[in-house]
Amino acid sequence: MQKSQKIAQCFSPAAFIHDTEENYQAIETLIREQEIGGLTFFHSRHSAAANFEKRAEVLDVSGTFEKMIGLINRYQAISKIPLLISIDGEYGLAMRIEKTPQYPFAITLGALKKDAEKWVEEVGYRMGLDMKQSGIHLNLAPCADVNTNPNNPVIGYRSFGDNAEKVAKLSFAAYLGMKKAGIGACLKHFPGHGDTETDSHLGLPILHKSKTQLQAEELLPFQYGIDRGVEMIMVGHLAVPALTGGKEIPASISRELITDLLKGEMGFNGLVISDALNMKAVAKHFPEPGILEWEAFHAGNDILCFSDHVKEGIEKISQNASEEEVDAVFEKIMDLKKRLGVMDFKPIQVPSFDWESHSQLQIELAENYVSVISGEINPSELKALAKVGKLGYREYFTSQKSLFASQLAISDYNWGNSEKGIIAVFVPSHKPLNQFGMDPETLADIKKLAKSKPCILVHFGNPLALKHLGKMEDFEAVICAFQGFEEVQRVVENRLHSE
Incomplete structure (x- = not known):
């Protein structure tokens, strides 16, 4: 093979499922x-x-899953060497594809009270099986970021929590589960994106911490994984001056960070994959096509994700990299392809999912993570009040009455006549922008109700959004349910009736 052909194996540009024929x-x-x-x-x-979660609001598309399967078959059919197909599916295919199984967010799994590592590995395994049967070889997950900054605009719900040791164990468990399913996975976003306040899709986050601090927190989950044989790590677009001689250079193009620290000092000998090279944290600094790709390769990345300038990138790397460098990376990629079964590609049929088994898993997980985080619940009192029409109910941020409302079987929704109230909040967004999508008027109404009579708050959504709902002591009790899944609603209803 020619040098340029070997370099081309490093590139994994974006393929859009809903696109024009011209783009296909x-x-x-x-x-x-x-x-x-x-x-x-x-x-x-x-x-x-950065905009993926807006898709439900702005796009009217159908058949996403079937289209993806068709495109995988179409593209694989014309590739001389079978393609390594990857997806960024931190909570399953559903992060990108409608009508596929969605699993709890990492922040939710971080709240598991019993056998957390075992359950997180099972979630990773189920997620991996979904992807494997769909023609996907590599999931660009899980996050090993320690979310110590509650104002983080880009990590938040994607992290297993703010405790480095917990994040280390759970991110590795998720990785193991996916590997057990026969797909690749990677810890991200090295050296750690949790304590930042800038979205790297839009600008360059800068982490001002000493190396000692970083080793105790940000770097710990990555070192934990490296010590246990993790085969792939994604490097993020964030600057960490303490690790780069004071320079504010994105980690993704820093040779000091990738080659010297990650591969040298920390002992990582697997594959390094770049975060998306179209992200503004790096892309805006390299107007000449191909230069960014060379910088990323030279820094030590083996796989270049989401490059917008493939042809120019191959040319620049070919001009600047030695044969030995190119051969070393090429061999790593071909070895990965063989391990993940990429070389044995056969056209795939649209698979079906075991929805019953998925639902049962959701129930078992919810029973483990749904928590009363403030106050106490008295189910017998709630039942008695409901019988005589004295238990009020209010629901927020749903377009129609939820399953939860009907499950509670409250005969009278008249808030004015009730002695006690249940306030159910279905948080609209899992990202912190605009108070997680909750409008100020509604939030004011919730706070007012909480002070009008004894109330139980049921929070279906990102727990980081709780701070916008007022003081916890203003509620008689607070249940954090983490997700709005129907199975979770059933688990909460059972808690209210039998806690």
Whole structure:
């Protein structure tokens, strides 16, 4: 193989499921002419990167899953060397694809009270099986970021928590589960994106901590994984001056961070994958196409994710990298492809999911993480009040009455006549922007109700949003349910009736 063909195996540009035929053909051209090594699938151009969660609000699309399977078969059919297919599915295929199994967020799994590592590994395994049967070889997850900054705009719900040791154990458990399912996984975003306040999709976060502090917190989960044989790590677009001689350079293009620290000092000998190279934290600094790709390769990245300049990137790397460097990376990628069964590609059929088993898993998980975090619940009192129409109910941020409302079987929703109230909040967004999508007027109404009579708050959503709902002591009790899944609603209803 020629040098340029080996370099091309490093590239995994974005493939959009909902796109134009012209764009599908452009991907085919990359496969035929540049002989790229892989593709990273996203829902659509509108939903990629920072905007993915808006897709439900702005896009009217159908058949996403079937389209992806069709595209995988189409693209694989024309590739000389089978493509490594990856997806960024931290909570399952559902992060990118409608009507596929969704699993709890990492922050939710971080709240598991019993056998957390065992359950997180099981979630990783189930997630991995979903992907494996869908033609995907690599999940760009889990996050090993320690979310110590509650104002973090980009990690938050994606982290297993703010305790470094817990994050280390649970992120590794998730990794193991996916590996057990036969797909690849990676710890991200090295050297740790948890204590930042800038979204790296939009700008460059800078982490001002000493190396000692970083080793005790940010770096700890990565070292934990490295010591236990983790085979892939994704490097984030954040600057850590203490590790780069005072320079505010993105980790993803820092040779000091990747080659010297990660591979040298920390002993990582697996594959390094870059975070998306189209992200503004790095992309805006390299107007000349191909230079960013060379910088990322030179820093020590083996797989270049979401490059917008594949042809120019291959050319620049070919001009600047030695044969030995290129061969070393090429061999690592081909070895990964063999391990993950990429080389044995056969056209895939659209698989079906075991929804009953998935629902049962959701119930078992919810029973483990749903928590009364303030006050106490008296189920017999609630039943007695409901019988005589004295238990009020209010629900917020739902377009129609939830399953939870009907499960509670409260005969009278008249808040004015009730002696006690239940306030159910279905948090609209899992990201902190605009108070997690909760409007100020409604929040004011919730706080007012809490002071009008004894109330139980049931919080279906990101626990980081609780701070916007007033003081916890203003409620008689607070139940944190973490997710709005129907199975979770049933578990909460059981708690209210039998706690």
